[in-house]
Amino acid sequence: MAKEKKQVEQITDMEVDFAKWYTDVCTKAELIDYTSTKGMFILRPYGYAIWENIQKELDARFKETGHVNVAMPMLIPESLLQKEKDHVEGFAPECAWVTHGGSEKLEERLCVRPTSETLFCDHWSHIVHSWRDLPLLYNQWCSVLRWEKTSRPFLRHREFLWQEGHTLHATAEEAIAETEQQLETYADLCENVLAMPVVRGQKTDKEKFAGAERTYTIECMMHDRKALQGGTSHYFGDGFAKAFDISYTDKENKLQAPHETSWGLSTRIIGGLIMTHGDNRGLVLPPRIAPTQAVVIPVAMHKEGVLAAAEGLYERLKAAGIRVKIDDSEQSMGWKAAEYEMKGVPLRVEIGPKDMEKEQCCICRRDSGEKVFVPLAELETEVVRLLDEVHNGLYERAAKNLADHTYPAFSLEEAKQIQEEKGGFIKTMWCGELQCELDMKEKAGMTSRCIPFVQEHLADTCPICGKPAKHMIYWGVAY
C-alpha cells in the first residue's frame, strides 16, 4: 500500500511520538509558524481564523451578560505593578521590561503587561465613587507577554492572544456569582462549540492565581491523557481594591471597598482543541469553530459540466450560511482529499459525472471517514445535520476518553502506579494541606488539577497523610 503510506508519512503517528505529532499538526495544517525570536509564534491565517471564531462566540456571550470591551495600555509602570504584593511576586519572574524610550533611559521602567489587573485597578480608582457606578463589567481582547523559559505552539507562547475580563462589584456574593457565571461561559464554549468535555472545579491555594482569593478552572483531558487548563476565573475579594485605593460610597453614605474578579481564556485552547480531536491524518476541527466547515471538490473536473455542478453546490451551501470553500485547483482527487483531512475540514462534498447522473453528491465526514451519498435536493439539510453529527461524535469520543481515564485511588502508591501505567485524572480524597500536594508532586509527579464542583465521597481520610479528608480532588500531569 505505497499510496496509503504516502498519505500519512507527513505527520508522525501520535502513538510513536505525541509531541512530534502535535508540532507536525500545528505546522503542516498551516496553523502556526516559528519566528526568529524564541517563544514568539505566528498565527497563520488558518490558525488565526480559528481564534477569530472563538472570539466571535465568546464575545457574543460576554455581551449578552452585560460586559463591555475596553482597551488598556500595553505597558505597566513598575510602581503600579508592585502595589499588590502576591500579584507582583507571582508575575515578576516572567516580566519583560521596557527601559528605554528611543535612546534615553526611562525614569521608571515599564513592564510589558503579563496580565492587566493593575491597570484596571488603577483606572477604577479614578472613576469609581458611588454604589451607582457598580458593577463594572469589562473585558479586553489583547495580547500579553510572559517570559517563559520553554515554549510550545499554542500551549505556551511568550506572547499570546487572549481575552481578560475584569469586573468590580459592590458585594462579595455578586463578585463570586460573576466568577462562577464566567467559568460556566467557558465551559459552554468548550462543550457546545469546541466539543471538549471539561471538569469544572476550584484550584487549591497552591495552584491559584497570584493575588486571588479563589480560582475556578475548567480542566480538559488531552488525547495523551495529560491535563490542560482550558480557562480560569478568579475572585479577588477586596484585596486589590484596598491595595489600589478603590472605594465607593454605599447607600448609607459609608465608604466601602468593592470586590473584584478576573477571568481569561487564551489561544492555548487551540492547542487543547488539536490534542483533543486530532488523529494520525492531522487536524480534526469541530464544525462550529472550523474556518471552513465544508469543502466542495469537483471530481473528474475536465468532464463536461462537473465544474459548474460543483460551483452550484458551493453557491447553495454559501447561501445556506455554511462556511464553505470550493477547490477547483488542478490537483488530483487524492491529493485534495488528503489535504483537507490534514487541515481538519469537517465535511468534504464531492461531485463527479456519476453523481450528476444520479442527482447526488458524496459527503465524507472527517471525524469518522464515513461516506454518504446525498440527493442533491437534500444538500443543505444534510450538510447542516452532518455538521451537528460531527460535533456530537467528537464530543462523545472526547467524553469517553475523559471518563475512561479518570480513576479513583486510595493511596499515594496506587495513584502513582495508575498515572505511570495509564495516565489521566486520578481522583482521591484530600485533607486540604499543602504538604500533601507537595508529596504528590514529588513522589507521583502529579499536581492537583482541581477540586471538582461535583464531589464524590470516596473515603473518610486523605490517602497521603491519613488525616480526615475535606474534599475529593483531581490529580494529573498538566501541560
Add this chain to the structure above:
RNA sequence: CGGGGUGUGGCGAAGCUUGGUAUCGCGCAUGGUUCGGGUCCAUGAGGCCGCGGGUUCGAAUCCCGCCACUCCGACCA
C-alpha cells in the same frame, strides 16, 4: 535554568570521522500527460551549509563562543 538531541535551497535528508565552496527526494515554475484517494514524463529556477570568531593556502567538514528548535527535568495560572 540544568541534562540530552538537532540545525545543509520552502520541507525532509546525504556529505563531516579521513578539509579542496555541495548531492538526493519532495515541493516550486513551464510544457505535455493523467484525473472517483497524494498521476506520470521532460525542462528549469532556487543554497552567505543557524550566527560570530579561530586554525589553514583552502572550512558544511577541525576548534571556541553564541543563537534557535526539540525532548526530559526545574519553573510557570
